[in-house]
Amino acid sequence: MIKLLFLGWRNFLRNLERYWILIIATVVANVLLFSLIGLLLGTIEGLEKKGSRYFSGDISIQGFTGYNKSYISDIETITPSLDAVPGMNYFLRSVHYKSGAKIHHNGKSIRQRRYIGVDWDRESYLFGEKDFQAGEYPEGTDSDALLISTVTARQLNAGVGDRVIVFITTEKGVTNTGRFTIKGIFKEESFFGFAAYMQLDALNSLILEEPGTVNEIAVYLDDRQNTSAVGANIHSKLSQNLNTFPVLHSKDERDKNLSLDWEGRKYAVLTLSAQLSSINDLIFALFIITFAIVVVFLSVIVIGIYNTFVMMMHERRSELGTIRALGMSKTKLVQLVITESALLGVTSCVIGLIISVGALLAISNWLDLSQWSNATLFTVNGQLLWRLPLNWIAGVMGMILMSSVAGAIIPAVNAANANPVESIRGE
Amino acid sequence: MKILVLLFLISFSVYAEDSELLAEIDSLVTFDHTDLSAQYDISTYIPGTGTRKESVLMFRRDAENKFVILWVGPDSKKGKGYLKVDNSIWLYDPKDSRFTASNVRNRLSDNTIRISDLEPLRLQNDYSVTNTEENIQLGAYNTTLLSLEAVTETDFPKRNIWIDENNLIRKIEDYSLSGELLRTAVIAEYTALGNKYAIKKVIFVDHLKGAEIDGRFTNERTTIDISRHSDKELPQMIYTKSFLERNS
Numbered sequence: 001m002i003k004l005l006f007l008g009w010r011n012f013l014r015n016l017e018r019y020w021i022l023i024i025a026t027v028v029a030n031v032l033l034f035s036l037i038g039l040l041l042g043t044i045e046g047l048e049k050k051g052s053r054y055f056s057g058d059i060s061i062q063g064f065t066g067y068n069k070s071y072i073s074d075i076e077t078i079t080p081s082l083d084a085v086p087g088m089n090y091f092l093r094s095v096h097y098k099s100g101a102k103i104h105h106n107g108k109s110i111r112q113r114r115y116i117g118v119d120w121d122r123e124s125y126l127f128g129e130k131d132f133q134a135g136e137y138p139e140g141t142d143s144d145a146l147l148i149s150t151v152t153a154r155q156l157n158a159g160v161g162d163r164v165i166v167f168i169t170t171e172k173g174v175t176n177t178g179r180f181t182i183k184g185i186f187k188e189e190s191f192f193g194f195a196a197y198m199q200l201d202a203l204n205s206l207i208l209e210e211p212g213t214v215n216e217i218a219v220y221l222d223d224r225q226n227t228s229a230v231g232a233n234i235h236s237k238l239s240q241n242l243n244t245f246p247v248l249h250s251k252d253e254r255d256k257n258l259s260l261d262w263e264g265r266k267y268a269v270l271t272l273s274a275q276l277s278s279i280n281d282l283i284f285a286l287f288i289i290t291f292a293i294v295v296v297f298l299s300v301i302v303i304g305i306y307n308t309f310v311m312m313m314h315e316r317r318s319e320l321g322t323i324r325a326l327g328m329s330k331t332k333l334v335q336l337v338i339t340e341s342a343l344l345g346v347t348s349c350v351i352g353l354i355i356s357v358g359a360l361l362a363i364s365n366w367l368d369l370s371q372w373s374n375a376t377l378f379t380v381n382g383q384l385l386w387r388l389p390l391n392w393i394a395g396v397m398g399m400i401l402m403s404s405v406a407g408a409i410i411p412a413v414n415a416a417n418a419n420p421v422e423s424i425r426g427e
Numbered sequence: 428m429k430i431l432v433l434l435f436l437i438s439f440s441v442y443a444e445d446s447e448l449l450a451e452i453d454s455l456v457t458f459d460h461t462d463l464s465a466q467y468d469i470s471t472y473i474p475g476t477g478t479r480k481e482s483v484l485m486f487r488r489d490a491e492n493k494f495v496i497l498w499v500g501p502d503s504k505k506g507k508g509y510l511k512v513d514n515s516i517w518l519y520d521p522k523d524s525r526f527t528a529s530n531v532r533n534r535l536s537d538n539t540i541r542i543s544d545l546e547p548l549r550l551q552n553d554y555s556v557t558n559t560e561e562n563i564q565l566g567a568y569n570t571t572l573l574s575l576e577a578v579t580e581t582d583f584p585k586r587n588i589w590i591d592e593n594n595l596i597r598k599i600e601d602y603s604l605s606g607e608l609l610r611t612a613v614i615a616e617y618t619a620l621g622n623k624y625a626i627k628k629v630i631f632v633d634h635l636k637g638a639e640i641d642g643r644f645t646n647e648r649t650t651i652d653i654s655r656h657s658d659k660e661l662p663q664m665i666y667t668k669s670f671l672e673r674n675s
Contacts, residue, residue, distance in 0.1 A: 107638045107646070109636060172580050
């Protein structure tokens, strides 16, 4: 095997002149594949990050007594169950989600999709320093503080320290307002709609709820890859003490369950993926498009390698005939040619990966898409995110390697089956 | 004990008096035996942007709690309309020929006017009087200021209204529950139709919207000029979805 690899490597280097165009072509294909997949995975991660902040965490726990707003009343029963689940943090939140919500400042106004009431101290770690364009995260029981997004600040022409009027219509239809001070402006293009954060009981007072009212429990996981498993674990723990809906896969499914005939209080466990079900189709479509592009690229690689190897085997028929005449078996010759093509694949993969990472770093650092509102879905703070986890790198490399080998098989078999004497004579 | 009974009787009589006053105010502008139709020319002055104009026809049958609002201008909105029947409100959009459920609390257009502003007043039903101040001069009118608090779920939890000697409202201030002044309406002119009154001109000032012009803050202002008033009975078919569809 090592001998074969050595021979293959030597032949590969000797024929580098013949290979270089093919190397360039496969490197270009590799760069495109790695970049495309890196950007797709980055987009999905960005979407999840935005989603988990906008909705209540990676997993949201909601409580219902009918087809109405979520309220959590059995906090003492729920929290021990959550404490028993490892790898996560949870926060109690008050959420107001009703049309007509607006923030006014100096004659200007902007609609808000959600007001989120939080415990400043407990949730501080969710907002890192880099998340703020201006101002800072409030502390303690600051009931005057308001956090707004960059877009909201821009539209209101408001800055940190400005007083704004928060306008809401309560669940019962009562118009209420509150004056708050902008404490921080967090970077968000608000793809899901604009959200503003205030202290939990400041929001409760505004929406005429009792102090301490909690609408949702937001669960944040240490590792987002485990969302489904942790969601199932939480569901199973809650089900031991409380009435719960079955594991839900979408908000439609939750609404369907809510509309059924049932009594008492029931709890729902919604993973972020269930909250994002409406855009999961979009993510799926992006995956399909990416997959189609990958298939096209791989086909181009297979065809390119096949054509090049047919020509190359013809040009090298004298050399290959000599090797056969010296005693190398047909199988060994096929293996030698395939090793060369595999080395071609590996070389182009490595070069392609290095160039891709450089290109992705450049794109994410220097390309500012913040002015392109249509790009909000794909950007975080106006920049494209990218991710290339090792398993995906290995997967892409594997596919390219297989394509390189697949393209070389037929020319290799044909070369091995040729008569050595005729090959040596160049016939 | 006698003092308590006396206090109860006094407060009850004050409450009854206030309630009667609100009923009188409502009654003057409610057409409960006839229909009311009129054209509303609405112009909204947006500081720094300009003035946006639109016109709607209003058909009201207060006794049956029905109305139809039909846009007649500008061209981009022509044919759009609201229909209220049996406490359901439908918005008709001629662009896609569809009716969608709406709410009287929704804004009529992108200004401070709510659909409910075009409905008959229901002060007696929705509010109680918390304070009364008499002899307040408001322009040419000697008015009484009534401070109201909502007893039902209405658009504005708190209101101040100024009524003239004929119990016609001359000015309204609408507040949020926390006491933020949201808008002011000045009713500049009424027209008499039999023993009832219909508004001819009203100006709304939105206290939350506006812009600084030449260093001075100017509020967004919406003026409604109401003309072609009629209290003639209208055919029943006006208060139907097909009326809106046919006139789109």
